[in-house]
Amino acid sequence: xxxxxxxxxIVDPEARLAADVSVGxxxxxxxxxxxxxxxxxxxxxxIGEYTRxxxxxxxxxxxxxxxxxxDKKYAGEPTRLEIGDDNTIREFCTLxxxxxxxxxxxxxxxxxxxxxxxxxxxxxxxxxxxxxANNAQLAGHVHVGDHAILGGFTVVHQFCRIGAxxxxxxxxxLLQDLPPYVMASGNTAEPHGINAEGLKRRGHSAxxxxxxxxxxxxxxxxxxxxxxxxxxxxxxxxxxxVLLPLAEFLATPGRGIIR
Numbered sequence: 001x002x003x004x005x006x007x008x009x010i011v012d013p014e015a016r017l018a019a020d021v022s023v024g025x026x027x028x029x030x031x032x033x034x035x036x037x038x039x040x041x042x043x044x045x046x047i048g049e050y051t052r053x054x055x056x057x058x059x060x061x062x063x064x065x066x067x068x069x070x071d072k073k074y075a076g077e078p079t080r081l082e083i084g085d086d087n088t089i090r091e092f093c094t095l096x097x098x099x100x101x102x103x104x105x106x107x108x109x110x111x112x113x114x115x116x117x118x119x120x121x122x123x124x125x126x127x128x129x130x131x132x133a134n135n136a137q138l139a140g141h142v143h144v145g146d147h148a149i150l151g152g153f154t155v156v157h158q159f160c161r162i163g164a165x166x167x168x169x170x171x172x173x174l175l176q177d178l179p180p181y182v183m184a185s186g187n188t189a190e191p192h193g194i195n196a197e198g199l200k201r202r203g204h205s206a207x208x209x210x211x212x213x214x215x216x217x218x219x220x221x222x223x224x225x226x227x228x229x230x231x232x233x234x235x236x237x238x239x240x241x242v243l244l245p246l247a248e249f250l251a252t253p254g255r256g257i258i259r
Contacts, residue, residue, distance in 0.1 A: 069122030
């Protein structure tokens with residue numbers, strides 16, 4: 001069984017496509033590209049060199065996947081983009097390769113839902129089960145945890161971290177790190193409680209959600225200094241595993257958290 005490649009598509013001879021991949025009209029696939037089983041590439045899609053795409057992904061029309069990074073220091077080095085399995089990437093998305101100033105690879109996990117006009121810049125590291133609503137934009141070197149949700153027109157400054165299970169409202173501007181579980185909105189972003197509904201939908205118990213709410217109050221409402229709040233949450237995480245992602249996030253240096 002050969003890949004189903006439309007006659008108008010251009011596939012470089014050095015690209016490797018699984019037997020049941022489909023490629024739509026006028027799409028262009030560059031050298032060194034690898035595409036896994038049952039992935040569907042729509043019409044007018046550009047997939048740049050050294051891009052690896054896993055299984056059962058669906059990439060809609062007019063996307064630019066694995067293009068060169070938008071970084072003036074980039075000098076044509078063979079950097080990469082790696083995409084996992086079961087992702088949906090809607091129209092007009094741009095996902096760029098990494099740079100040698102970082103790990104040299106932009107990574108997207110699995111089971112992500114990426115809506116139209118989303119931009120994921122060079123060296124971003126995106127987990128799994130995330131949702132990017134229309135026009136969400138990540139600058140370079142941004143890290144996004146599993147199950148995070150970015151509302152439409154969310155804009156994220158370079159080198160920011162977005163914690164697991166967090167959520168932003170439409171039009172949020174993130175200039176600092178967003179801790180796990182926290183809801184944020186505004187320009188610039190401010191915290192507004194925890195993503196309790198999201199945790200409930202993912203099967204977290206009422207006790208676990210209550211523990212996260214208490215940790216949020218410790219961090220934002222107790223009047224403690226950041227260091228003291230971080231130490232208290234770290235101590236509580238030893239007996240409450242649901243707090244481990246938050247404790248580890250706060251212990252890792254970054255751009256400072258939203259306040």
